[in-house]
Amino acid sequence: MDRKASMISRFILIAFLGLSSATLCAQTPWEVPADRNIKLSQTEFADQNRNTGKDLYMTNCKSCHGEPGKNNAIRLVPQPPDPATVQLQQNSDGALQFKISEGRGPMPSFKNILSSADIWNIIAFVRSYNKDYKQQIAVRPTFGGEVFDKVSIQLSQEQGKTSVVAMVTGERGGLKKPLAGLEVKLFVRCYFGNLIVDKPIDTDANGKVNFNVPNNLPGDPTGKVALFAQLSNEELFGLVKTEAVMTIGIPTSKPPLNEPRALWNVVQKTPLWLLFTYIICVLAVWGLIFVVLFKLKTIFELGKAVRVDD
Numbered sequence: 345m346d347r348k349a350s351m352i353s354r355f356i357l358i359a360f361l362g363l364s365s366a367t368l369c370a371q372t373p374w375e376v377p378a379d380r381n382i383k384l385s386q387t388e389f390a391d392q393n394r395n396t397g398k399d400l401y402m403t404n405c406k407s408c409h410g411e412p413g414k415n416n417a418i419r420l421v422p423q424p425p426d427p428a429t430v431q432l433q434q435n436s437d438g439a440l441q442f443k444i445s446e447g448r449g450p451m452p453s454f455k456n457i458l459s460s461a462d463i464w465n466i467i468a469f470v471r472s473y474n475k476d477y478k479q480q481i482a483v484r485p486t487f488g489g490e491v492f493d494k495v496s497i498q499l500s501q502e503q504g505k506t507s508v509v510a511m512v513t514g515e516r517g518g519l520k521k522p523l524a525g526l527e528v529k530l531f532v533r534c535y536f537g538n539l540i541v542d543k544p545i546d547t548d549a550n551g552k553v554n555f556n557v558p559n560n561l562p563g564d565p566t567g568k569v570a571l572f573a574q575l576s577n578e579e580l581f582g583l584v585k586t587e588a589v590m591t592i593g594i595p596t597s598k599p600p601l602n603e604p605r606a607l608w609n610v611v612q613k614t615p616l617w618l619l620f621t622y623i624i625c626v627l628a629v630w631g632l633i634f635v636v637l638f639k640l641k642t643i644f645e646l647g648k649a650v651r652v653d654d
């Protein structure tokens with residue numbers, strides 16, 4: 345039963361994906377922009393990266409690409425390659441990072457699903473199936489001719505509630521310096537995924553960005569909203585991100601999804617008239633079935649009686 349169900353869902357997936365997107369870009373080679381092709385990870389792939397990458401691969405990629413080296417990828421057009429194959433391993437680290445981030449056709453884009461660090465972790469795992477692979481690590485990032493130990497964002501709340509300030513600073517040897525001209529994005533955490541607030545904005549000469557936050561953001565019962573800001577250009581410093589909880593939303597008391605009153609717990613929420621109508625309908629159907637069975641029994645018995653008379 346389980347297998348059958350999974351086969352059916354697989355079939356639907358294949359049919360849907362195959363029809364929807366594959367045809368146009370099926371056979372053309374997958375172009376990777378030159379600057380992305382030469383991109384390298386800033387950290388060395390260690391066992392810890394490979395282990396995290398393995399877990400992430402199993403949850404996000406295995407369904408299509410199969411287990412590496414087992415040649416059990418799902419059949420799609422174009423075919424998702426097994427990570428252990430030359431076809432996949434011949435990609436540069438940057439090309440893998442680009443393809444996983446952007447996706448194409450049935451291959452989903454993961455840049456809004458996985459962090460940049462996690463995409464590199466998956467690449468670390470995938471590379472463990474290539475014994476000829478030697479990792480090259482990116483040189484320390486610089487900005488405006490300076491090398492920094494660390495780049496970070498701080499979030500603060502402007503008086504008057506409608507705007508949130510993000511400040512980007514580079515740090516070296518304990519000294520902080522505002523960084524201008526870096527694009528920052530602000531997000532709100534939601535039940536499912538993240539919602540971008542305002543548009544991405546570049547930092548000004550003081551390293552600052554002012555985001556306008558809509559005044560109708562639903563918050564928790566005290567109006568608190570979980571926000572996070574990150575630099576758009578991950579190429580420069582990797583993922584630079586910060587989180588903050590601010591009282592900028594409208595106080596809302598929504599039951600958590602795991603509470604009995606949540607949307608899909610229908611029994612408690614059903615109106616009584618609906619419940620009764622439903623029960624009556626079910627009883628009527630069963631009643632009809634019993635009537636039919638009873639009549640059949642009567643016919644059968646009548647038939648038997650006739651035969652005895654003979």
Ligand code: HEC
Pocket residue numbers: 369370374400401404405406407408409420421422423424425431432435440443444448449450451452454466
């Ligand atoms: C829904 C199915 C699906 C999922 C899930 C999926 N992929 Fe893919 N992937 C594909 C398909 C199909 C292709 C071939 C796309 C093409 O050539 O246009 C592909 C291509 C790729 C390529 C490029 C291979 C090449 O030939 O250069 C890489 C790398 C890749 N996938 C990695 C991943 C990783 C890592 C994940 C998980 C984070 C993942 N994929 C999840 C279907 C999937």
